Amino acid sequence: MLQQSLFDNVIVNDETIPGNTNKKTHKLSGQLLKWIGNKQRFAYDIIGLFPNTFGTYFEPFLGSGAVLATLSPQKAIASDNFPSLIEIFKTLQSNSDLLKSWYAERWIRMNTGNKKTIFEEIKASYNKNPNPADLLFISRSCYGGVVRFRKDGYISTPVGIHDPISPDSFSSRVDEWNRRVQKTTFYCLDYKEAMKMAKPGDLIYCDPPYSHSQSILYGAQSFNLEELFFIIAWCKRHNIYVALSIDGKKKSGNLLCNLPIPDGLFEREVFVKLGRSMLKRFQMNGKTLEGEIVHDRLLLTY
Numbered sequence: 001m002l003q004q005s006l007f008d009n010v011i012v013n014d015e016t017i018p019g020n021t022n023k024k025t026h027k028l029s030g031q032l033l034k035w036i037g038n039k040q041r042f043a044y045d046i047i048g049l050f051p052n053t054f055g056t057y058f059e060p061f062l063g064s065g066a067v068l069a070t071l072s073p074q075k076a077i078a079s080d081n082f083p084s085l086i087e088i089f090k091t092l093q094s095n096s097d098l099l100k101s102w103y104a105e106r107w108i109r110m111n112t113g114n115k116k117t118i119f120e121e122i123k124a125s126y127n128k129n130p131n132p133a134d135l136l137f138i139s140r141s142c143y144g145g146v147v148r149f150r151k152d153g154y155i156s157t158p159v160g161i162h163d164p165i166s167p168d169s170f171s172s173r174v175d176e177w178n179r180r181v182q183k184t185t186f187y188c189l190d191y192k193e194a195m196k197m198a199k200p201g202d203l204i205y206c207d208p209p210y211s212h213s214q215s216i217l218y219g220a221q222s223f224n225l226e227e228l229f230f231i232i233a234w235c236k237r238h239n240i241y242v243a244l245s246i247d248g249k250k251k252s253g254n255l256l257c258n259l260p261i262p263d264g265l266f267e268r269e270v271f272v273k274l275g276r277s278m279l280k281r282f283q284m285n286g287k288t289l290e291g292e293i294v295h296d297r298l299l300l301t302y
Contacts, residue, residue: 025071028180030165030173032092033064033136034145039207039245040066042272042296046205047071049270051241051302054203060194061208065089065181072180079187079194086188087132093186096178102133103140104167110141119159127154140164195231200239206232207245229262236265236301248272248297257297266299 027044039046043066050071057073059065062080080086091099110118119141126134130153139147141164142157150156187194191208198204209223225246232242247257248271273295 028066028070029176030169031064031066032069032173032177033088033139034142034147035064035139036146037207037210038064038066038145040064040070043067043070045272046243046245046298049298049300050203050205050243054241055199055201056203058194058198058202058204059207060189060191060204061206062086062089062186063207065177067205067207068184069177069180072183074183076181076184077187077194077197078181078184079189079191081188081190083188084126084130084132084135086186088136089181089186091132092174092178093181093184096174099136100167100171100174102136103170106133106137106141107164107167107170110164116159123155123157137164140170191228192231195235198235198238198240201241203241203243204235205243205245210247226260229260229265232301233262233265242301244299245272246297246299248295259297261299266301268300268302270298270300272296272298 025044025047028040031038031040046067047070055075057068057071057076059068059076059078060080062068062078062085065078068076068078078089088099091102106118106122109122119138122134122137122141125131126138135147135155138155138157139145141160142155143160145160146157147155148157191206195204206228208225208228228244232244235242244266247259
C-alpha cells in the first residue's frame with residue numbers, strides 16, 4: 001500500500017522517508033539551464049534517499065546538472081554524450097566569465113531587436129555549427145524551456161513567450177553554480193563508459209531519457225533502457241550504489257508506465273510527484289492540464 005511521506009512530493013512503499021537529514025546540501029536558488037526533465041525542484045528530496053556515505057559520485061546523464069549542483073559533492077564525475085552540453089559545464093567550472101558573456105551578448109541582441117528574429121538567428125547559428133554558447137541561450141529562451149531535437153540533432157523549438165532572465169540574474173546563478181561544481185570532473189562520454197569507471201562504494205545517479213515522454217531529447221532516439229538495466233546489474237554485483245529516475249505515473253497517478261524492470265534488480269521503489277507535465281503544456285499550447293500530474297519513479301539498488 002502506498003502512503004504519503006513527510007514531504008508532499010514523495011510517496012514511498014510502506015515507509016516514511018524524511019528529507020535530506022544526513023547530507024550537508026543546500027537548495028539552489030535558480031536553474032542554470034532550462035531543460036526537459038530538470039530535477040531542480042526535487043533534487044533535495046532525491047538526495048535525501050542517497051546512501052549516507054559513499055565514495056565518488058557519478059552522474060552519467062548530466063542534463064541540467066541540478067542534482068549534481070544541489071549535492072555539490074566532494075568528488076564527482078559528471079558526463080553526457082552531448083558535446084555542447086558538456087562544454088557549457090566545463091566553461092562554467094573553468095571560465096565562468098566567458099559563460100556570462102555568451103549569455104549577455106545574445107540577451108542584448110534579443111532585447112535590442114525583434115525577439116523572434118534574433119532567436120531564429122541564434123537557433124540557425126547552432127544548427128549550422130552546434131556550439132555551447134548558442135545552446136546555452138536557446139535553453140533559456142525557447143518555448144517552455146523544452147529544447148526539442150530532431151533525429152539529426154537539429155533544434156526545432158520556437159521562441160518562448162517569456163522574457164529570458166537578465167544578464168545580472170544569470171551572472172548570479174553562474175557564480176553559485178561555479179562554486180558547487182569545483183570538485184567535479186566533466187567528461188563527454190557514453191553512459192556505459194562512465195558507469196564502468198565506478199568502484200565499490202561509489203554512487204551513480206542515473207536520469208536517462210524517459211521512454212514515455214522524452215524522445216525529443218538529444219540522443220534519446222538511440223537510448224535503450226534494457227542496456228542500462230544490464231549495466232546497473234553489473235554495478236550492483238560490484239557493490240556500487242545506483243539510484244535511477246525513470247518513468248513513473250502519468251495522468252495524475254491513473255497510469256503507471258509499464259517498464260521492463262528486471263526482477264530483483266532494485267531493492268526499493270519511490271514515487272516523486274513532479275506536478276504538471278511541462279512537456280504536455282508545450283504540446284498543448286500552455287493549457288493548465290490539471291489532469292496531467294506526473295510522478296517520477298526512483299529505483300534504488302540498495
